Amino acid sequence: xxxxxxxxxxxxxxxxxxxxxxxxxxxxxxxxxxxxxxxxxxxxxxxxxxxxxxxxxxxxxxxxxxxxxxxxxxxxxxxxxxxxxxxxxxxxxxxxxxxxxxxxxxxxxxxxxxxxxxxxxxxxxxxxxxxxxxxxxxxxxxxxxxxxxxxxxxxxxxxxxxxxxxxxxxxxxxxxxxxxxxxxxxxxxxxxxxxxxxxxxxxxxxxxxxxxxxxxxxxxxxxxxxxxxxxxxxxxxxxxxxxxxxxxxxxxxxxxxxxxxxxxxxxxxxxxxxxxxxxxxxxxxxxxxxxxxxxxxxxxxxxxxxxxxxxxxxxxxxxxxxxxxxxxxxxxxxxxxxxxxxxxxxxxxxxxxxxxxxxxxxxxxxxxxxxxxxxxxxxxxxxxxxxxxxxxxxxxxxxxxxxxxxxxxxx
Amino acid sequence: xxxxxxxxxxxxxxxxxxxxxxxxxxxxxxxxxxxxxxxxxxxxxxxxxxxxxxxxxxxxxxxxxxxxxxxxxxxxxxxxxxxxxxxxxxxxxxxxxxxxxxxxxxxxxxxxxxxxxxxxxxxxxxxxxxxxxxxxxxxxxxxxxxxxxxxxxxxxxxxxxxxxxxxxxxxxxxxxxxxxxxxxxxxxxxxxxxxxxxxxxxxxxxxxxxxxxxxxxxxxxxxxxxxxxxxxxxxxxxxxxxxxxxxxxxxxxxxxxxxxxxxxxxxxxxxxxxxxxxxxxxxxxxxxxxxxxxxxxxxxxxxxxxxxxxxxxxxxxxxxxxxxxxxxxxxxxxxxxxxxxxxxxxxxxxxxxxxxxxxxxxxxxxxxxx
Numbered sequence: 007x008x009x010x011x012x013x014x015x016x017x018x019x020x021x022x023x024x025x026x027x028x029x030x031x032x033x034x035x036x037x038x039x040x041x042x043x044x045x046x047x048x049x050x051x052x053x054x055x056x057x058x059x060x061x062x063x064x065x066x067x068x069x070x071x072x073x074x075x076x077x078x079x080x081x082x083x084x085x086x087x088x089x090x091x092x093x094x095x096x097x098x099x100x101x102x103x104x105x106x107x108x109x110x111x112x113x114x115x116x117x118x119x120x121x122x123x124x125x126x127x128x129x130x131x132x133x134x135x136x137x138x139x140x141x142x143x144x145x146x147x148x149x150x151x152x153x154x155x156x157x158x159x160x161x162x163x164x165x166x167x168x169x170x171x172x173x174x175x176x177x178x179x180x181x182x183x184x185x186x187x188x189x190x191x192x193x194x195x196x197x198x199x200x201x202x203x204x205x206x207x208x209x210x211x212x213x214x215x216x217x218x219x220x221x222x223x224x225x226x227x228x229x230x231x232x233x234x235x236x237x238x239x240x241x242x243x244x245x246x247x248x249x250x251x252x253x254x255x256x257x258x259x260x261x262x263x264x265x266x267x268x269x270x271x272x273x274x275x276x277x278x279x280x281x282x283x284x285x286x287x288x289x290x291x292x293x294x295x296x297x298x299x300x301x302x303x304x305x306x307x308x309x310x311x312x313x314x315x316x317x318x319x320x321x322x323x324x325x326x327x328x329x330x331x332x333x334x335x336x337x338x339x340x341x342x343x344x345x346x347x348x349x350x351x352x353x354x355x356x357x358x359x360x361x362x363x364x365x366x367x368x369x370x371x372x373x374x375x376x377x378x379x380x381x382x383x384x385x386x387x388x389x390x391x392x393x394x395x396x397x398x399x400x401x402x403x404x405x406x407x408x409x410x411x412x413x414x415x416x417x
Numbered sequence: 418x419x420x421x422x423x424x425x426x427x428x429x430x431x432x433x434x435x436x437x438x439x440x441x442x443x444x445x446x447x448x449x450x451x452x453x454x455x456x457x458x459x460x461x462x463x464x465x466x467x468x469x470x471x472x473x474x475x476x477x478x479x480x481x482x483x484x485x486x487x488x489x490x491x492x493x494x495x496x497x498x499x500x501x502x503x504x505x506x507x508x509x510x511x512x513x514x515x516x517x518x519x520x521x522x523x524x525x526x527x528x529x530x531x532x533x534x535x536x537x538x539x540x541x542x543x544x545x546x547x548x549x550x551x552x553x554x555x556x557x558x559x560x561x562x563x564x565x566x567x568x569x570x571x572x573x574x575x576x577x578x579x580x581x582x583x584x585x586x587x588x589x590x591x592x593x594x595x596x597x598x599x600x601x602x603x604x605x606x607x608x609x610x611x612x613x614x615x616x617x618x619x620x621x622x623x624x625x626x627x628x629x630x631x632x633x634x635x636x637x638x639x640x641x642x643x644x645x646x647x648x649x650x651x652x653x654x655x656x657x658x659x660x661x662x663x664x665x666x667x668x669x670x671x672x673x674x675x676x677x678x679x680x681x682x683x684x685x686x687x688x689x690x691x692x693x694x695x696x697x698x699x700x701x702x703x704x705x706x707x708x709x710x711x712x713x714x715x716x717x718x719x720x721x722x723x724x725x726x727x728x729x730x731x732x733x734x735x736x737x738x739x740x741x742x743x744x745x746x747x748x749x750x751x752x753x754x755x756x757x758x759x760x761x762x763x764x765x766x767x768x769x770x771x772x773x774x775x776x777x778x779x780x781x782x783x784x785x786x787x
Contacts, residue, residue, distance in 0.1 A: 042695070043712070267698075269700065276713060281693050282695070283693050288688055290452065290687070291452030292709070298705070306712065307696070
């Protein structure tokens with residue numbers, strides 16, 4: 007028998023993240039690179055260890071290879087302990103009624119035996135698409151203190167943006183009386199952060215009921231939580247203050263990376279007491295050459311900068327050649343931007359080569375029709391030939407790009 | 418493929434007197450180098466990359482920082498069930514161990530309990546990226562008893578008791594001199610030798626029984642005629658760290674792309690302990706050129722021709738030129754520094770000016786406040 011764990015964390019990492027387009031073609035959203043050296047999943051995993059949670063189940067389904075390899079034994083996050091630690095939990099075949107994870111609630115339902123091994127009092131359900139630093143132990147203490155059945159973390163959003171979120175309407179004592187999914191006329195500005203603490207006994211019953219209901223879509227937000235509310239269970243909103251960003255879209259991923267360049271941002275990744283752990287590349291420090299210009303940027307190890315960068319996030323092993331300019335952009339690991347290329351307002355994924363004199367993206371001030379402006383995206387492994395022009399908002403991936411290049415060559 | 422019948426041995430306390438202040442509180446092996454490394458990372462990574470599974474690190478004194486750095490050996494992939502990393506502190510009699518022969522005699526049990534046929538012994542004051550399996554292939558091909566890794570060129574200055582070799586065309590050593598007068602190029606030892614484990618044990622026993630305690634004079638030079646000694650020429654980048662000035666220039670040479678390409682060859686990476694810092698952050702008005710910058714740095718000032726280790730802060734209006742700033746150094750706004758080496762955790766307060774010279778860089782010791 008395994009020793010009891012008071013809290014088990016379940017991290018939902020199986021989603022495709024289709025809104026990230028080419029960036030998630032070959033990897034699950036939680037494995038998308040972020041902030042110069044991290045991947046999105048580093049944030050919930052580091053929050054767990056920093057909050058004293060030792061047992062984490064990571065539920066994977068979509069394109070799990072890179073994510074599995076990345077998590078490995080869990081050692082970079084100190085989650086390789088003997089009787090606890092991180093476990094990757096893919097769907098699997100059973101003697102009867104095997105299925106993929108049909109929804110978030112079903113994913114947890116299928117792993118009831120995993121959770122039961124630790125005899126937890128509480129289960130915290132996390133998602134792998136947010137950037138934030140949060141002490142879950144305080145939220146769990148709040149849950150205990152209120153004798154709640156379920157606690158949902160919320161964050162204040164501007165009321166004019168509230169219709170993009172799941173909104174919680176609460177009584178003065180903090181209990182939730184209504185869920186409002188993307189309301190047209192929001193009554194409150196408390197948005198759900200997708201972080202739930204459940205008392206395990208309660209949750210297990212609801213998961214079993216939900217599974218037995220053939221009409222259910224097996225989703226926490228749509229089915230399980232409304233059912234709990236209907237039955238009169240005590241659901242509390244736990245207000246979180248601090249930096250929190252959903253990075254599920256190209257624009258929000260870009261914005262959140264740019265937030266790191268703002269000296270006043272409340273997300274300090276250098277904080278000694280709340281480090282964000284990651285699998286570090288084995289590379290020497292980066293080199294800034296004579297004649298380079300580097301401002302308002304973050305640069306990871308292993309790279310070389312000969313050109314000019316301003317408001318750029320450079321991941322490990324990126325090379326910016328002499329005369330190349332990168333502004334307001336994110337360049338993921340091992341990409342090379344060659345002489346004279348100009349990259350503006352763009353996300354360039356891993357292992358690309360941006361040929362000489364190529365122009366990618368544009369600044370909004372240089373565009374007449376503002377509707378045509380947006381962040382340009384270049385997917386993994388693209389080899390962009392010299393002097394190509396890639397418009398703002400364009401999305402390029404390896405396969406279609408080579409096909410088109412082939413067509414053009416035939417013409 | 419791992420496992421090549423070689424045992425690695427590293428002397429971590431070698432030639433410390435030469436670096437003065439830098440080794441006052443640490444071993445030669447734990448001297449920080451190149452923005453994020455410590456000198457022992459080079460022999461250790463080279464051994465691991467050459468397929469060596471078992472490495473003993475011989476320590477003598479001041480080895481706290483070394484043990485902290487090495488930990489279980491995980492960062493070098495040496496924390497394993499079958500063999501791995503062995504830290505070998507002084508053992509046995511209460512007498513201070515003062516030389517290599519005594520150190521080797523004190524680990525006789527470790528040596529005789531090992532199974533590997535060959536032993537590669539390395540100092541840790543040489544920065545290079547060398548494949549020891551090439552040395553082993555050479556050793557076996559020549560049917561050598563002892564292979565010494567060496568280099569041709571002008572003898573680096575201030576190197577302690579350099580070993581100067583004369584060899585024939587096949588590489589067989591015909592003469593072996595210690596600290597001779599040299600003119601022009603010569604062939605000198607890099608402090609790495611390869612020999613059979615059984616032979617090492619026998620030679621050490623012979624020395625001890627005759628009360629002879631000089632590794633170079635008694636174990637090598639005396640046996641020149643009776644053993645087949647060969648020299649293996651290493652031609653890629655290598656730098657012997659044998660004075661504060663050579664420490665400084667070795668750091669500066671990392672600015673050359675060719676040196677970095679050879680030293681940090683991606684096929685044979687140099688491993689080190691990770692620190693989980695965020696990537697370096699450059700503020701508005703930062704002006705950096707020809708510098709090597711590690712993770713965790715926050716730079717708002719001017720940095721030229723310098724190496725900044727992890728977690729260094731450079732304030733606004735500060736000018737750092739030709740400096741080596743070790744881990745977590747803080748340089749507050751308005752300071753001017755030229756040719757300075759600061760040890761870990763140094764604080765340079767507002768508007769200070771520190772000017773050294775190329776041939777004599779200023780050294781600021783660990784934790785100082787200027």
